[in-house]
Amino acid sequence: MFRYFTDIFSGLWSLFVGMGITFHEFFKPKITVHYPHESIKMTARYRGHIELIPGEDGQPLCVVCGMCEKACPSNCISISGEKPEGSKKKVLTSYKLNFTTCSLCGSCVDSCNFGAVRFSREYNLASTRKEDYHYDLLKRLEESIQ
Amino acid sequence: MSLTLLNVVAAVIIAIAFVAANAAYLVWAERKGAGFIQRRPGPTENGPWGLLQPPVDGIKLMTKQLLIPGGVDKIIFVIAPVLAMFPSIVSFVTIPFSDTIVAHNVNIGLLMIFVFGSMSAMALLMGGWSSRNKYSMISSVRAVSQAVAYEIPMLITAITVVMIAGSLDLMDIVHKQSGGFWHWNIWPFQKGLFNILMPVSFLIFFVCSLAETNRAPFDLGEAESELVAGFHTEYSSMGFGLFFMGEYANIVIGACLTTILFLGGWDCPFGLLPGVWWFIVKIYILIFTFIWIRWTFPRTTIYNLLNLSWKVLIPISLFNLLLTAGLLKVF
Amino acid sequence: MSEPIVLQPDETFILNVGPQHPATHGVLRVKMTMDGEFIYDAETVIGYIHRMHEKMAENRTYAQYLPNLSRLDYLSAMAYCHGYVLAVEKAAAIEVPQRAEYIRAITVEMNRISSHLVWFGAFVMDLGGFSPLMYAFDDREQILDLLEAITGSRLTYCYFRFGGLYNDIDDDFIEGTRRFIKRMRKSLKMYHKLVTTNIILMTRLKDIGPVSADMCQRYGATGPVARGSGINYDVRRNEPYSVYPEFDFDIPVYSEGDSFARYKVRMEEMEQSLRIIEQGLDKLPDGPVNPEKKPKTIKLPPGDYYTAVEAGRGSFGIRIVSDGDKSPYRLKLRSPTYSNMHLFDEACRGMLIADALAFMGSLDLVIPEMDR
Numbered sequence: 001m002f003r004y005f006t007d008i009f010s011g012l013w014s015l016f017v018g019m020g021i022t023f024h025e026f027f028k029p030k031i032t033v034h035y036p037h038e039s040i041k042m043t044a045r046y047r048g049h050i051e052l053i054p055g056e057d058g059q060p061l062c063v064v065c066g067m068c069e070k071a072c073p074s075n076c077i078s079i080s081g082e083k084p085e086g087s088k089k090k091v092l093t094s095y096k097l098n099f100t101t102c103s104l105c106g107s108c109v110d111s112c113n114f115g116a117v118r119f120s121r122e123y124n125l126a127s128t129r130k131e132d133y134h135y136d137l138l139k140r141l142e143e144s145i146q
Numbered sequence: 147m148s149l150t151l152l153n154v155v156a157a158v159i160i161a162i163a164f165v166a167a168n169a170a171y172l173v174w175a176e177r178k179g180a181g182f183i184q185r186r187p188g189p190t191e192n193g194p195w196g197l198l199q200p201p202v203d204g205i206k207l208m209t210k211q212l213l214i215p216g217g218v219d220k221i222i223f224v225i226a227p228v229l230a231m232f233p234s235i236v237s238f239v240t241i242p243f244s245d246t247i248v249a250h251n252v253n254i255g256l257l258m259i260f261v262f263g264s265m266s267a268m269a270l271l272m273g274g275w276s277s278r279n280k281y282s283m284i285s286s287v288r289a290v291s292q293a294v295a296y297e298i299p300m301l302i303t304a305i306t307v308v309m310i311a312g313s314l315d316l317m318d319i320v321h322k323q324s325g326g327f328w329h330w331n332i333w334p335f336q337k338g339l340f341n342i343l344m345p346v347s348f349l350i351f352f353v354c355s356l357a358e359t360n361r362a363p364f365d366l367g368e369a370e371s372e373l374v375a376g377f378h379t380e381y382s383s384m385g386f387g388l389f390f391m392g393e394y395a396n397i398v399i400g401a402c403l404t405t406i407l408f409l410g411g412w413d414c415p416f417g418l419l420p421g422v423w424w425f426i427v428k429i430y431i432l433i434f435t436f437i438w439i440r441w442t443f444p445r446t447t448i449y450n451l452l453n454l455s456w457k458v459l460i461p462i463s464l465f466n467l468l469l470t471a472g473l474l475k476v477f
Numbered sequence: 478m479s480e481p482i483v484l485q486p487d488e489t490f491i492l493n494v495g496p497q498h499p500a501t502h503g504v505l506r507v508k509m510t511m512d513g514e515f516i517y518d519a520e521t522v523i524g525y526i527h528r529m530h531e532k533m534a535e536n537r538t539y540a541q542y543l544p545n546l547s548r549l550d551y552l553s554a555m556a557y558c559h560g561y562v563l564a565v566e567k568a569a570a571i572e573v574p575q576r577a578e579y580i581r582a583i584t585v586e587m588n589r590i591s592s593h594l595v596w597f598g599a600f601v602m603d604l605g606g607f608s609p610l611m612y613a614f615d616d617r618e619q620i621l622d623l624l625e626a627i628t629g630s631r632l633t634y635c636y637f638r639f640g641g642l643y644n645d646i647d648d649d650f651i652e653g654t655r656r657f658i659k660r661m662r663k664s665l666k667m668y669h670k671l672v673t674t675n676i677i678l679m680t681r682l683k684d685i686g687p688v689s690a691d692m693c694q695r696y697g698a699t700g701p702v703a704r705g706s707g708i709n710y711d712v713r714r715n716e717p718y719s720v721y722p723e724f725d726f727d728i729p730v731y732s733e734g735d736s737f738a739r740y741k742v743r744m745e746e747m748e749q750s751l752r753i754i755e756q757g758l759d760k761l762p763d764g765p766v767n768p769e770k771k772p773k774t775i776k777l778p779p780g781d782y783y784t785a786v787e788a789g790r791g792s793f794g795i796r797i798v799s800d801g802d803k804s805p806y807r808l809k810l811r812s813p814t815y816s817n818m819h820l821f822d823e824a825c826r827g828m829l830i831a832d833a834l835a836f837m838g839s840l841d842l843v844i845p846e847m848d849r
Contacts (some may be wrong), residue, residue: 011676021671022442022608024185031615032186042621045644047629053166072664073262073541106643119629121604159510216510241724280492284514284830362605363677364830443677445605450680 047104048122049097052141053115055086060141062116064090068108074101079110099133147290153217157249161238169391170200171242172433177436191445198356210383218380226273230392233262234399241402242317244412246264255334257314259403260297263358266396267293270367273389284446288448291369292357295455299321302463303347306470307331307407320411324420327428330410344435344464348408350463352432355400362440366448401432492830494524502599502837503844507821516833519825521785521818527848534808539775540567542808545721546631549810550846552594552635553789555585560795562637562783567778568797569639576764577641578720582638583654583757584624586750590661590674591620592789593747600740600838601624604681609672616664623653639775641767651758655757658751665748669765673744682737686824686836689734696823697816698789701746702840705739709734723760724753736839741774743841753848790841814840814847 009092033040049112064081067092077099081090174189174196181188189196214223240255242248252258267290274286309330311319323330332348357364381389405411405428412425446454489510492718504525510518530549542708546561547554553827566573585666594617598610621631627646636643646784672678678773693703703710713721729745731738777799785794791813798807817840 001815012646014674018442018671018675019438020584021667022438024610025608026179026182026438027186028183028185030185030187034190043626043627043629045627046625071540073537073544103548103633104630107540107543107627110638110643180607184608185615186611280490288514365605439610442603442671443675444681445607445831446677447681447829449829450677 003047028056031100041121041123046121046123048108048120048135049099049102049104049135050081050108050117051120052092052095052104052137053118054141058145060095060116060138061114061117062092062095063114064092067111067113068117071107071111071139072102074103089096094099095137097137099135100130117139153255157239158173158384161249162235165398166391169394171206172313172394172397173203173390173406176440177435179434180441182437183441196475199200204387206236207354207383207387209409212383212385214351215278215380218278220376222272222276223380224385226276226379226419227392228270229272229369230266231395233265234392234395236335237262237399239248239475241399241406241423242320242411244420245317247422251315251317253313256308256314256319259399260301260304262286263396263399264293266392267297269389269392273381280442281378285367289360291448292451293302294366295452296357296459297352299350299455299463300358302350302460302467303354304407306463307465309467309470309474316406317413320406320413324413330408332408343462344408346462347466348404350459351404352435353459355396355404356436356439357455359396359400361393361397361436363445364451365440367452368467379429381473397433397436399430401436403427404432405429486554488512490560491831502842503847505842505844506845507832509825511830512830514650516825516828516830519822519833521822523818523844524710524848526845530849531808533811534805536804538754538803539805540778543631543637544635546843547635548715548735549812549820549849550788550790550814550843551632552595552639552791552843553588554632555581555588555636556769556786557632557790557793559636559719560786560788561584562639562791564782564795565775565777567736567773567784568780568782568799569775571640571772572768574766574768575762576645577718577766578755580642580646580766581637582724583754584628584634584722586757587620587624588634588655590750591617593743593750594620596670596743596789596841597672600841601678601837602833603838606672606678606729609668612667612671617655619660623650623657625712626653630655638767638771639763639805640771644787645766650842651761654758656752658755661747662752664717665744668744670827673741678774679737681835682740682839683735684745685736685832686839687734688820688824690732692820692823696819698813698820700787700789700841701739701742702791702817702820704728704730705742706734712785712792716785718786721753723842724756726750726752726756739839739841772805774785776801776806787810788813790843790846810849812846812849814844818842818847 008070052062055061062079062081064079069075069077078094078096078098079092080094081092104119106119109119111113120124125133149254190197192202237259239249240252240258242251242255271286274282274289274322277283281365307319308314311322313319327420332345337341360367361472404427405425409428412420412422412442414424442444489512492509492511494507494509497507498718506522506525508520508522509516528548530545533545536544543558543561546557547812549557560831565571588820590841598613600636601609624634625631627650628634628643630636663741673822688698688702689708690706690708693708698706699710699712707730709728709730712718714728726749728743729749729783731741777797779799779801781796781798783794783796785792787793792811793813794809794811796807796809797805798809820840821833821837
């Protein structure tokens with residue numbers, strides 16, 4: 001009989017404690033970031049799609065070894081280069097990235113021994129066409145240098 | 147004669163307008179309140195502070211296709227939402243907002259309000275049954291047993307107050323509590339009557355009005371995460387809108403009734419300037435508490451709900467009734 | 478309820494809690510045969526999100542398979558990567574520097590807290606209380622921001638490499654984590670007051686879905702489900718791996734076997750994870766995070782290798798059968814949710830729907846992990 005009343009009182013007390021907590025939270029500052037009007041600072045290591053790193057002369061550091069193409073689990077990268085006469089190294093002629101199958105794993109960045117690719121910080125990438133996600137990274141590098 | 151007719155017509159129109167405005171803007175208040183409790187702003191885009199959100203939602207609801215699924219019982223399907231909204235509007239006619247602002251005071255006002263309140267339980271049953279949907283059927287069965295179980299303690303505590311006041315007339319009940327907050331029915335210091343259990347009565351009445359209006363933590367009828375939407379799953383457009391507005395109108399009626407019976411109606415806490423503004427302040431404090439409770443607690447199960455009513459609320463309210471009767475006899 | 482309810486098999490109807498439902502945490506279909514409000518029988522239909530991860534492993538090299546593991550159980554992805562990386566390192570005998578081991582343990586425990594916060598929010602929301610979800614997700618945002626600062630991703634981390642990590646942590650991360658630990662301890666106290674001691678929640682969860690230790694052993698349930706039934710088994714303690722023997726933490730075990738016991742186990746696990754993170758940050762050694770010589774292509778010697786780690790839901794096992802080639806011959810993923818889920822089929826007889834959903838929530842199911 002006594003337990004009946006203690007159960008009711010302790011139950012009621014727990015309800016009042018809970019209500020006190022939500023009342024306290026009612027007056028705390030809001031944590032929503034109103035996205036189009038405000039935005040959050042991006043971290044330095046954010047993983048956007050990859051991009052080529054230029055050397056001092058503005059040319060990509062890529063030597064067309066093909067390690068990134070082989071390392072990619074989803075066959076996103078297709079790369080081609082040619083060897084101009086009189087020079088020992090290959091020159092990059094096209095570097096195409098198919099971002100629709102990329103899983104941002106970083107195997108390409110890891111496998112490059114020449115430090116030629118890194119993650120960009122592109123995130124505003126909504127589009128209605130698949131072709132918008134087939135990036136031509138060489139063109140992107142040339143545009144960013146100008 | 148025609149003046150009283152005009153009076154009644156004007157009162158009915160004002161009652162409908164008040165109910166509609168409240169139902170619409172209580173949705174806004176609920177969403178803002180929920181947002182603030184959850185540390186987010188709630189509606190902000192439509193209009194300043196989201197104040198245009200209810201009209202926009204109303205337009206959305208009205209322009210949706212009114213779908214009556216094949217195979218439902220057409221008459222009952224169409225009547226159910228109307229029946230959910232109609233009793234609340236009618237109950238407003240008898241509620242006194244102050245000494246002079248009352249549509250039509252009947253001397254059995256309290257009884258009328260309870261009668262119309264029971265009718266809304268029937269609307270839930272009709273809505274769920276006619277929908278020809280297993281989920282709706284389960285939820286309307288739950289809702290009816292909940293409504294029946296919680297009406298009893300509500301009536302018993304109301305009778306306790308009626309015994310103290312001596313009449314069923316709502317204006318008399320308020321007049322007996324006039325003169326400052328120590329005369330209100332919630333405190334045990336009545337005129338000559340010392341009843342320690344009156345706050346308990348207030349709590350029981352409050353919990354019962356939460357349960358009668360199908361409001362969390364007793365909203366098994368709607369139980370969004372379990373049964374999609376319960377008894378109003380099959381309703382679209384204005385059918386859903388009417389159920390929705392009916393729920394909020396019932397909340398306002400519950401708050402008004404609690405204020406009149408226990409908190410002194412339009413009486414000022416210090417007995418200075420009684421008037422309709424105190425009434426409005428008190429009902430909105432109670433409505434804020436309804437919203438606050440909804441967004442804090444999880445839902446009970448049907449067995450815990452019924453256990454609470456039959457094993458806890460009814461014995462305590464009966465005991466209080468007997469105690470009050472005994473004290474009234476002795477003093 | 479005093480006597481057991483006797484269900485009539487001839488008055489039943491079938492209720493389909495379909496693949497699309499707010500409370501089944503993924504695409505899971507449960508065909509319930511109901512007698513009124515009670516469940517007479519239930520049949521779970523799984524496989525709606527089977528993505529053939531095990532087959533994909535046979536066509537990829539070991540390094541190319543790393544992103545797949547995060548997508549198995551995306552809520553506690555670090556533990557899955559950890560299991561795979563440990564299995565390959567053990568088989569190929571690659572040395573991992575101490576600093577990398579400590580950072581791995583710290584990030585795995587942070588991910589465990591984030592996974593338990595999602596469970597907590599979603600579980601209480603299923604029961605009808607919508608606010609703790611928002612509070613839990615706010616705490617989880619802090620973890621996700623910290624982990625994004627070092628790994629670059631918020632949910633599907635591809636941070637571990639064979640022999641070490643993708644990149645090192647910096648001082649901002651260490652300070653941020655220490656602040657987070659203080660904040661999380663306050664939040665856990667708040668959840669305790671708001672949710673755990675709440676009378677409505679306690680009556681909702683006590684004596685619901687009783688799972689005995691014997692039933693757990695028959696179905697192979699592990700993790701918080703087994704620890705809520707009295708089985709004192711945690712892979713970090715019983716089959717120690719990585720740097721866990723250096724940490725001092727308790728394993729919460731409750732023997733009642735009902736949903737409330739499982740709930741309490743997970744809440745205390747969050748506190749113990751905070752202890753591990755604190756000790757890890759205090760003991761963090763300096764040094765490199767990658768070994769000096771990392772083999773270019775990993776080829777495991779032929780054989781059969783099995784490693785188990787403690788993921789958010791139980792013991793995640795990974796078995797690699799290799800024939801000396803650069804991709805595995807067979808990779809088997811032992812999913813803890815798959816074993817935990819089938820407790821439902823047996824325990825749900827005679828329950829109400831609301832209780833059945835509370836039971837499923839307390840089992841912490843993540844369907845993509847179950848279907849792989």
